Amino acid sequence: MTSRFGAHECFVYITLPGQTEFVIAGRFVLEQQRGGPLGRFVYGRSYLDRPDAVPIDPVELKLGKATYRTTTQNGIFGALRDASPDHWGRRVIDKHAARVRPGEVDYLLFAPDDRAGALGFGLNQEPPTPKRHFNQTLDLQKLQDLADAFIADVEVPQGAEADQVKDLMLVGTSMGGARPKAVVEDDSDLWIAKFNRTDDPWNFARVEHAMLMLARACGIETAVSKLTTLGNRDLLLVKRFDREKADDGYIRARMISGLTLLRTDDSPQQRERWSYITLAEELRRVSAQPRHDAQELFRRMCFNALISNTDDHPRNHALIARTADWRLSPAYDLTPDTPISLDRRDLALDCGDYGRYAHADNLLSQGPRFYLEPSDARAVIAKMEDQVRATWYETARRAGVTERDCTKIAGAFAYPGFRLPLGDHE
Structure with missing residues (x-):
């Protein structure tokens, strides 16, 4: 576990309910076998001894001393896959990696710790300090410009490209699909900023906001959203429901997708x-x-x-x-x-x-x-x-x-x- 490129194992960190600091939950290993990738996960003994320990996944990774194994989804357990970058995040990481093709564990390691849910990943037994500073809402115009440049694959100066990738890697969620996005903070909350694209058939930001409004009128519990305008472009801000502001950071909620609950994957065969x-x-x-x-x-x-x-x-x-x-x-x-x-x-x-x-x-x-x-x-x-x-x-x-x-x-x-x-x- 010394190199991110080609990494095949990592520690899995978690922030427990009501807490803002990571603890080690266990270790994940991905092996290449003749029949395909095999993923193994085991909870740490010290974690299992905690009275406040909670399972990463209520079905597939229940608390226990067993070594869990999976060959589905390239050997990645569903709850870990949910914390892996989405399509947009992987595009950004691939660009950052240049000619080296990241593996599945690399994607877990390269993604920022502000991913969906309460998990984090690293190579060290000492968990990192969770992120404390975020792009502010006043940075939205810069982030929109960077997203446009990234989509268009516009050449940028060498120094600027590093900043571009750094900013765009704040993808905010692993469940949000292919649309460009970033995490921003206002005075009290974290928001996922979802940017319009120049090739959109209609104003996606305003239409999605309207659908959330319509769903609430139909009695559905929805994420909170609001709109803002940057020049002649609109973008949607969706309040993160997996984060709660605290005096010393953000309390994180665990999160798994419906895909994981169904114990299936994205392939057409499934x-x-x-x-x-x-x-x-x-x-x-x-x-x-x-x-x-x-x-x-x-x-x-x-x-x-x-x-x-x-x-x-x-x-x-x-x-x-x-x-x-x-x-x-x-x-x-x-x-x-x-x-x-x-x-x-x-x-x-x-x-x-x-x-x-x-x-x-x-x-x-x-x-x-x-x-x-x-x-x-x-x-x-x-x-x-x-x-x-x-x-x-x-x-x-x-x-x-x-x-x-x-x-x-x-x-x-x-x-x-x-x-x-x-x-x-x-």
């Missing part, structure tokens, strides 16, 4: 395991309030169907643990899409007896798995459908979405196939 119904079953096992969280997941499933959110993949769902208990996290990354088909649109996860079909009857078909009687599930869908139909436009305009962009996204909401008789589709 998509058959992507399922809202299975997520609800897992919530029944691990959530401290399973009835509330399963019903909340049902509302989010319905909302995604009603706004044609085809990007509702398992990484865009998460569990969070601010204390010892796990709960469904606030909703985030709610974005409409405008597929050509008016008869059938699919979600990313199975949502009923007819698979991924975003249809009212399909959503109803597995209502009891979400602790909902058929009449209650039917009422949830009908009320939300009325709310979306009646208020999406007004909500978007109130969020500053232009008339032109409203025209572009209008086809996303309560599309005709949502109520098409199933026999007409079959």
